[in-house]
Amino acid sequence: MQLVRRQFLFLAGAAIAAPALGQGAKLTLVIIRHAEKPDEAWPGPSLTSEGSPDKKSLVIRGWQRAGSWSALFGAGLGGVDFPQPAVIYAADPRAETGDEPSQRPYETIRPLAARLGLKPITTYAVGQEPALAAELTALSGVVLVCWEHKAIVKTLLPDLVGQQRIDGLPQK
Structure with a gap:
C-alpha cells in the first residue's frame, strides 16, 4: 500500500488518498482534528451538547465548527475537497486511558x-x-x-505511512 498526500483541509486536518489492500479498492482517509477547546484564542466555557459545563468538551466556537464540518462533508457543499464519508471514526469518549477522556473528537x-x-x-x-x-x-x-490533534501527528500518521516519506505532512 502506498499513501500519497492529496491535500490539507485548513489547519484542522488532512485528506490522504491511498489504494487499499485487496482488489484495487480505493481508500480515501480524511483525518481531521477535533474542534476548538478552551484556550486564550477561544475563550468561554467548554459545554456538552446539552449545555452543561465540561472541561473535556468543545467551546461554542468548536460546536460551530462541528456544524460546519457537517455541512461541508454531509451536504455536498465542499465539493470534491470534502468527500462524503461512508464511515466515521472518533476517539472513544469513554476510554479509561491516561487522564479523563476527551469528548471533543466525538462531539x-x-x-x-x-x-x-x-x-x-x-x-x-x-x-x-x-x-x-x-x-x-x-x-x-x-x-x-x-x-486528538497531537496524536494525529505523533502516532496516527506515522502508523499509517510506515516507512514511506510523504512531503507536506504536518509536523504539529
Whole structure:
C-alpha cells in the first residue's frame, strides 16, 4: 500500500488518498482534528451538547465548527475537497486511558454522523493508534477520522505511512 498526500483541509486536518489492500479498492482517509477547546484564542466555557459545563468538551466556537464540518462533508457543499464519508471514526469518549477522556473528537463529528445517519465507530482511544491504523488500511471508500490533534501527528500518521516519506505532512 502506498499513501500519497492529496491535500490539507485548513489547519484542522488532512485528506490522504491511498489504494487499499485487496482488489484495487480505493481508500480515501480524511483525518481531521477535533474542534476548538478552551484556550486564550477561544475563550468561554467548554459545554456538552446539552449545555452543561465540561472541561473535556468543545467551546461554542468548536460546536460551530462541528456544524460546519457537517455541512461541508454531509451536504455536498465542499465539493470534491470534502468527500462524503461512508464511515466515521472518533476517539472513544469513554476510554479509561491516561487522564479523563476527551469528548471533543466525538462531539466534533456528532452533527455530521447525525446528518448522514451513521453511527460513529469509537472502538479505539487515544494511545491505540497502531490498531486504528491497521483497521483503517483494510477499508475502502471514504472514511473520516476525527482524532486528538497531537496524536494525529505523533502516532496516527506515522502508523499509517510506515516507512514511506510523504512531503507536506504536518509536523504539529
